[in-house]
Amino acid sequence: MRCTLQALIVGGALSSLVFGPSALAAGNQSGSDLTGTWEGTQICDELIGGEYFNFVAETDQLLLVQEGSRLRFFNLGLVYEGVIQEVAGQNSREALAGVCGGEYEAQEIVRLRRIFTSGGEHDLGHFDADSIFFTDDFPEARGVLDFDTCKWVYERVSTERPSVPECTFPGIQPTH
Numbered sequence: 001m002r003c004t005l006q007a008l009i010v011g012g013a014l015s016s017l018v019f020g021p022s023a024l025a026a027g028n029q030s031g032s033d034l035t036g037t038w039e040g041t042q043i044c045d046e047l048i049g050g051e052y053f054n055f056v057a058e059t060d061q062l063l064l065v066q067e068g069s070r071l072r073f074f075n076l077g078l079v080y081e082g083v084i085q086e087v088a089g090q091n092s093r094e095a096l097a098g099v100c101g102g103e104y105e106a107q108e109i110v111r112l113r114r115i116f117t118s119g120g121e122h123d124l125g126h127f128d129a130d131s132i133f134f135t136d137d138f139p140e141a142r143g144v145l146d147f148d149t150c151k152w153v154y155e156r157v158s159t160e161r162p163s164v165p166e167c168t169f170p171g172i173q174p175t176h
Contacts, residue, residue, distance in 0.1 A: 081171025
């Protein structure tokens with residue numbers, strides 16, 4: 001809880017700084033496409049090879065394409081695939097995605113929360129997310145166990161369709 005709590009507190013503060021204090025209450029165009037380039041920050045509490053670390057990816061870029069209720073995105077060398085759903089009674093969506101390829105082998109589940117696709121003329125969209133990450137194949141430390149819990153805060157900077165690599169194995173798939 002030591003660094004994770006700090007990361008969540010800092011992540012909440014970053015959300016207010018990046019998007020303004022009313023960002024999570026802002027409206028959206030429900031059903032709008034999430035496709036585009038997103039930029040933001042990830043703050044992670046890591047346990048690597050038995051030692052604790054913090055990882056912060058500032059001004060990180062995430063490339064995302066949406067097709068219907070499916071999404072695929074590329075971030076920090078990994079490709080993710082998942083599903084999106086509307087939140088009943090709210091003007092937002094959530095998504096769940098898992099690693100489906102990339103530059104090294106890893107497992108990660110990302111829950112994108114409070115996804116808003118338009119908060120006004122100068123707000124192309126924003127979301128926050130939580131993830132659980134595992135690998136023993138990180139390029140700089142192959143064979144070393146790496147567990148991460150991360151907080152993500154991103155805003156969309158472009159709605160142009162980016163090039164996102166295809167999955168090399170299934171990500172999150174509905175069972176029915």
